[in-house]
Amino acid sequence: MTRDLNLTTPTLLVVAHPDDECMFFTPTLLSFEKVEVICLTDGGYRGKEDGILRRGEMKRSCEEVFDVEGCHFASIPGVDDTPVSGEWSGKEDKVVELIESMVKKLGNGKKAVNIVTFDEGGVSGHCNHCDCSAILQSWFDELPEEEGGSESRGSFLSGVRVRLFQLRTVETYLKYSMHLGYPRLTLPYWVHGASCEFVLASKEGMTFARRGMEMHESQYVWYRRLFVLFSSYVCTNVLVERRQQGQNYHSNRGKSVAALVVIGAMLALNITGFGLYPNAAFILLTINRYFQWLGGELFRRNGV
Template sequence: MAAALWLLAGLVLVLLLAGARRLRRGRARSGPRAAPRGGRALVLTAHPDDEALFFGPALLGLRRAGAAPAVLCCSAGNYYNQGEIRKKELEESCCVLGIPPSNVTVIDHRDLPDNPAVEWDTQLLATIVLEHIEAKNINLVVTFDAGGVSGHANHVSLYAAVRYLHSEGKLPEGCRVLVLESVGLVRKYISFLDVPLSCLLPTDVLFILSEEETEQAKRAMRCHRSQLLWFRHLYVLFSRYMVVNSLRLL
């Protein structure tokens, strides 16, 4: 009986793996669901490496859809006094993702410290972000949702600032906002096996990377050499955010 159950479990796993791979290839070829075409997209992050750890599928998917993504990073990541190193790593990572240095901006403001215990001032952050949106003629903003994926206070602060701009009608006409869905621990660490779930569950925009694009996203993360501690190697290997981004419109 036990052997039969193990055999059945193995068969289910094989079918799930095969189905996820096939669905992933098909989705990557057909493009992201409801993806915006063309235009100027801004991926708003809190730290150098956020673009690779969390938003690789969105950045590569936007490029595939014909958009011109830019990155606005709202701190230099100086928590361990590595800010200058991390800014250079960010440019290298974005280059791997196909984003030129002219489309990468780092805000190094003393009142926006890289600190997981600090919630950034919503008004200050909103002012800085809005100035960048207007200067770059941005028509799509992509950032974290209220959960911040990892619950980091700086991530959540970005959501609060963009939510404020959106709710107060301060964004330019036609500028939309997509927020990255935070998922539970199990879904977060099942890599491409989350693809079928992401396809079945309701969402507004879904970016799924092919195997080749996932390797590109991993190469981008490896540019952040100062951050490659053992647990981040595990994250790169197992996180669904290296393969799929599900986003909702504000």
């Protein structure tokens, strides 16, 4: 579901830590044709030697597994791997300078550049993930808006159109639903068009995520092995395009009845394709969540 999203446009993926690229953004790396990755920290929470080790691991993951165009590290003093919120305060301008230089480099001779990063929830809520989101949102909102009025997409930096996409943080029950969460993740697209949301899915996501994490040998402990096995993020990324104030992306597609048909078909495929699995409880919970969400959506659409 990538209508209005050009997968050949040069794309900059901005992450906080080494291993973020394969734990959370595998479908993104597999979908875009030309990607460069910038990591704002070296992951050296335990010290300088750990940071050097993790830089090498991420380089191998990006180059040997995902074949990205380039893997870069910010090396900004004070922008470190930390669990303490607010530690990056006052360094935002340095991050922005780096991002702008990367965008100009990627956009050299091109008309547009995509940027992909976390949303406000940061997938896991880690403060560094959330800081990535906050810094890029604030910067993007200050860029000159593209000509075209409320139907325009993106902003401009030195003559290059910039579009910012943020990885949607999903509910916990969807986060660990593997591919079974796909119907719920795509529901907004079917119900009301959600033309600012783009779904990137990969059948080989789990394989590539596992191979990428194997390169991050120092981090591939048991709970991250379980994450790769059960996480929906290794199979599906929902990217939400950032809108500047005044931009309004419409779609006339999507009726509630059509959405229910799609939901039913998806659930039927899940049930028959996996023989009910031991996932009957999950399927029942998913149905319940579908109708909770759909009820809220119908109320919203009717101004209730």
